[in-house]
Amino acid sequence: MTTIGLTAHRRGVQRLVDSYHAIPADRPVRLAKKTSNLFRAREGVETAGLDVSALAGVVSIDVNAQTADVQGMCTYEDLVDATLPHGLIPYVVPQLRTITLGGAVTGLGIESTSFRNGLPHESVMEMDILTGDGEIVTATPDGVNADLFEAFPNSYGSLGYATRLRIRLERVPRFVSLRHVRFDGVAQAAAAIEEIVPAAAYDGQRVDGLDGVVFSPTEVYLTLATFTDEVTGTSDYGGQEIYYRSIRTRTSDTLTMYDYLWRWDTDWFWCSRAFGAQHPLVRRVWPRRYRRSDVYHKLVGLENRFGVAARIDRARGLPARERVIQDVEVPAGRLADFMSWFDESVGMSPVWLCPLRLRRSDDEPARTWPLYPLEVSELYVNVGFWGTVPIAPGAGDGDVNRAIERRVTELGGHKSLYSDAYYDRETFDRLYDGETWAKVKSHYDPQQRLTGMYEKAVRRR
Numbered sequence: 001m002t003t004i005g006l007t008a009h010r011r012g013v014q015r016l017v018d019s020y021h022a023i024p025a026d027r028p029v030r031l032a033k034k035t036s037n038l039f040r041a042r043e044g045v046e047t048a049g050l051d052v053s054a055l056a057g058v059v060s061i062d063v064n065a066q067t068a069d070v071q072g073m074c075t076y077e078d079l080v081d082a083t084l085p086h087g088l089i090p091y092v093v094p095q096l097r098t099i100t101l102g103g104a105v106t107g108l109g110i111e112s113t114s115f116r117n118g119l120p121h122e123s124v125m126e127m128d129i130l131t132g133d134g135e136i137v138t139a140t141p142d143g144v145n146a147d148l149f150e151a152f153p154n155s156y157g158s159l160g161y162a163t164r165l166r167i168r169l170e171r172v173p174r175f176v177s178l179r180h181v182r183f184d185g186v187a188q189a190a191a192a193i194e195e196i197v198p199a200a201a202y203d204g205q206r207v208d209g210l211d212g213v214v215f216s217p218t219e220v221y222l223t224l225a226t227f228t229d230e231v232t233g234t235s236d237y238g239g240q241e242i243y244y245r246s247i248r249t250r251t252s253d254t255l256t257m258y259d260y261l262w263r264w265d266t267d268w269f270w271c272s273r274a275f276g277a278q279h280p281l282v283r284r285v286w287p288r289r290y291r292r293s294d295v296y297h298k299l300v301g302l303e304n305r306f307g308v309a310a311r312i313d314r315a316r317g318l319p320a321r322e323r324v325i326q327d328v329e330v331p332a333g334r335l336a337d338f339m340s341w342f343d344e345s346v347g348m349s350p351v352w353l354c355p356l357r358l359r360r361s362d363d364e365p366a367r368t369w370p371l372y373p374l375e376v377s378e379l380y381v382n383v384g385f386w387g388t389v390p391i392a393p394g395a396g397d398g399d400v401n402r403a404i405e406r407r408v409t410e411l412g413g414h415k416s417l418y419s420d421a422y423y424d425r426e427t428f429d430r431l432y433d434g435e436t437w438a439k440v441k442s443h444y445d446p447q448q449r450l451t452g453m454y455e456k457a458v459r460r461r
Helices: 006-022 076-086 101-106 146-151 186-199 243-249 257-261 271-275 280-285 293-306 308-315 332-345 399-410 425-431 434-444 453-457
Strands: 058-062 067-071 088-090 124-130 136-139 161-171 175-183 209-216 219-228 252-256 321-331 351-356 380-390
Touching: 006 058, 006 067, 006 124, 006 161, 058 076, 067 076, 067 101, 076 088, 076 101, 076 257, 101 161, 124 146, 136 146, 146 434, 175 186, 175 243, 175 257, 186 209, 186 219, 186 332, 186 351, 209 243, 219 243, 252 257, 271 293, 271 380, 293 308, 321 332, 321 399, 332 351, 332 380, 332 399, 425 434, 425 453, 434 453
Parallel strands: none
Antiparallel strands: 058 067, 067 161, 088 161, 124 136, 124 161, 175 219, 175 252, 209 219, 209 351, 321 380, 351 380
């Protein structure tokens, strides 16, 4: 992908502003967007939306400064296509190709570099944001709109939409060497994480990326990635072979940098099995270009719309199922506690693990972000689990998710809001700093044109 330049970017911003002013003043303002990586259905009346169709590119790349100016609707797939030929990638590249930069910053994104680079918003240097009153403002950490810069992460479009973001880039080699290390339990893996992260090394070898998979309470793997130019051969998991299965059968592996970044996207971690895409016969006829997360996401959307699988289950006398699609962060020292409870109370597998801590560097102290208040001194582990569970007799849809929310809070953790949330308003405001959000909201969206954060995350407005 080539860069689009400043002139084209300005035209795209003007189209966005014009579409804002075309929306009646008494109607809510939303994005006119065909795709989404969110997993919460929207309820309520649909309205004409903001035209972001010309805000999906890379404006420019400064190779020497290792920065890029990127439009808010640019996908990470297109961003990587533009930066990787220069030997550069974003500090954190979320796992799925069609996650947008603006979405990862106003929501949350994470990947194997998060143990040293934090979350995507922590590499942002400045943002141009369309606020609820229709103005484009530039927000920086120390400028006049610093309050908006600080509150924007995890605000999910309730404070505005980013039209341009300047981000730092990291220089990388061409290949990634992997080590899959097995542990006999989550407690042992958590102890290893607590040793690896501060040293960024394991068994005398540098670690540039770190994540893991729990296949069962006694079968846990950490994958240690070392970025390198030294390689003798690479694996390909875009064809018949499936990446997550290789973790159990190989102790080492090598991927190109590009394939490493998208190793989880091809099979949506392991969720493609629900569509038969992992069956050898089906896989041979399933076109490679359609083995990607956005295709599977559309299939889920069709199921949510028509309920074919649900009707088949009812006809077979099977119980209804609750959707449990969540990413949560728990302190590394409490990971074993959470997983022990999760295995007993939820029982889904596999489960993804991804260590993270707030980004720190020699020239910049780590900073906190009020709407997702992780502790500077704490090492967390993201736990990702995506699927459904049967609704037990006498239980209701949502009960398992509510139990997860309670347990995560008890352990001092947090959960991302891209999927279903069930918090009451008081708990939500306490966990996600509703006081700061309300103060910033009143300043930049005094007429409440943008849907509120609680209304989006919990009430699905």
